[in-house]
Amino acid sequence: MxxxxxxxxxxxxxxxxxxxxxxxxxxxxxxxxxxxxxxxxxxxxxxxxxxxxxxxxxxxxxxxxxxxxxNLAARSLRLGRTRTALLVVPALTNEFFAHVYTGAASVAADHGFGVVVYPSPDVAAPAKDPFASASAALDGIIASSMATRSLSRLRGAALPLVMIDSDPADRGAAAYVNLDIADGMRQIADHLLRLGHRRFLHVASAVESWTFDVRARSLGGALDAVPGTTLRTVRSLLDVHSAREAALAALAGPGPAPTAIVCDGDALAAGACKAVRRLGLRVPEHVSVTGFDDLALASALEPELTTVNLPAERVGERAMSALLAVLDGRAPATDDLPVRLVARSSTAPPHRS
The missing domain is CATH 1.10.260 (434 Repressor (Amino-terminal Domain))
Structure with a gap:
């Protein structure tokens, strides 16, 4: 043959x-x-x-x-590697990070590696070393920017670190895997502006993270470029109840009501929709609502949610490939992964009254 x-x-x-x-x-x-x-x-x-x-x-x-x-045991002894990567995420209950794991594990399996998941929901506290010695048990770490502050102890192991959705200017990692978050928010703004919206409410994440800072800057920049637009921002924890309360207070407050609510995530958008209904209004007849992530929740809502699709599984694949490249002394890919607007029925031209 x-x-x-x-x-x-x-x-x-x-x-x-x-x-x-x-x-x-x-x-x-x-x-x-x-x-x-x-x-x-x-x-x-x-x-x-x-x-x-x-x-x-x-x-x-x-x-x-x-x-x-x-024979991974023999190979590990020969190469001096454990062929194990650690994935540090805020929580696996978050659908996005579950898909990130799926992508990372798929690439890892193709190369005889395993992936250990370490959920760190308390993003402000240092993560405990899940092993007697991370440097002895791991070949490298993949971590989300939302878990950055939990990495202080693990970083002491001097292992290669690949950051997901993080600021490349920090230069604290061997590689960065980012989505084009700024473009995603610009797509949302352009979509709503074309529909005729000029009064906006931004339900922003109260969690301090580079990815949410990018969303806020991108939205503000896109709206500032169009005369006659107004933007008010309220912050919320990343859950439906908190978003409902934050949006409800903003919608019931003084001044002209927004005609469009832009949310940093789909769960926040679900809360905003509940706030609109609580006031006896309808989405999108009275207020348009957008999300960000395109989780399963987006198509489960009624009306279905206009949002930005983030290829989470592709993020995991790229992150694991980047770690393998670093371990082999190769240069990892550095381009941002594209995202796309998914326009559904939660957005429409502003209500004329």
């Missing part, structure tokens, strides 16, 4: 299951039609510049077909 020929559909590949012999790298090489050295390069993630992308893909397909699993 020629090198690079795909084993799929050859009929020669058989899966090693049950009580049969454990497949070896020699078996992978035979099915893929390559040398054992090539298999070692690909499955050891050292193939770039030595093996073509097509051949690397063929080897990985062959390994999956026959059920090959590398």
């Amino acid at each position: 020629a090198q690079g020929h795909s084993p799929t559909g050859t009929g020669g590949a058989r899966r090693f299951d049950g009580d049969g012999p454990r497949p070896t790298s020699r078996d992978v090489a035979r099915v893929a039609g390559v040398s054992q050295a090539t298999v070692s390069l690909v499955l050891g993630d050292k193939w770039r510049g030595r093996v073509s992308e097509k051949t690397a893909r063929t080897v990985r397909v062959a390994a999956r077909e026959i059920g090959y699993r590398p």
Whole structure:
């Protein structure tokens, strides 16, 4: 079989299951039609510049077909690695970070790594080292900007750190994986301005984080560029009840009522919708409401929520790939991941009364 020929559909590949012999790298090489050295390069993630992308893909397909699993214990001893990454997030009850984990774990599994999740809901307190020694148990850390202050003890382990949704100007990490949050908020503002809205209420997160600072700056900048717009900001904890109370106080307050409510997250938007209904008004007939994240909640609301879709799983994939690149001495990708507006029925032209 020629090198690079795909084993799929050859009929020669058989899966090693049950009580049969454990497949070896020699078996992978035979099915893929390559040398054992090539298999070692690909499955050891050292193939770039030595093996073509097509051949690397063929080897990985062959390994999956026959059920090959590398001896991670032997490899770890040989490489001096534990092949384990730590993912530090505020809480796995947050759907966004659950998807981040899914993406990171998928890439990790393709490279013989595991991912340990460390939820740190108390973002203001230092996270305790979850191991006797993080440096002995881990190869690196992936962390959200919302858990930045909880990393002080773990950073003492001098492990490579990849930050998610964080300020690259901090330069405290080996790599940064960011979404184009500013563009997402600009898309929201442009959408509402085109509908004719000029009076805005921003239900902003009360949690101090770079990502929420970016949202506020981007929204303010987009609205400042259009004459005749007004913007009022209220802050809320990241839950439905707090957002309802914050929006209710703002809507019932003195002065002209906003025609559009821009929220830093979908849960905040759900609270804003409840506040509108509490006042006997309707979304979007009287007030348009937007969210940010595009969680399952966005399409469960009635009316369905206009929001910004954040590719959370892709964030996890990029973060794990960045950590692997740092460990291998390669430069990780630095471009921001794009986001997109999802216009649904919670937004409409402003009510004329």
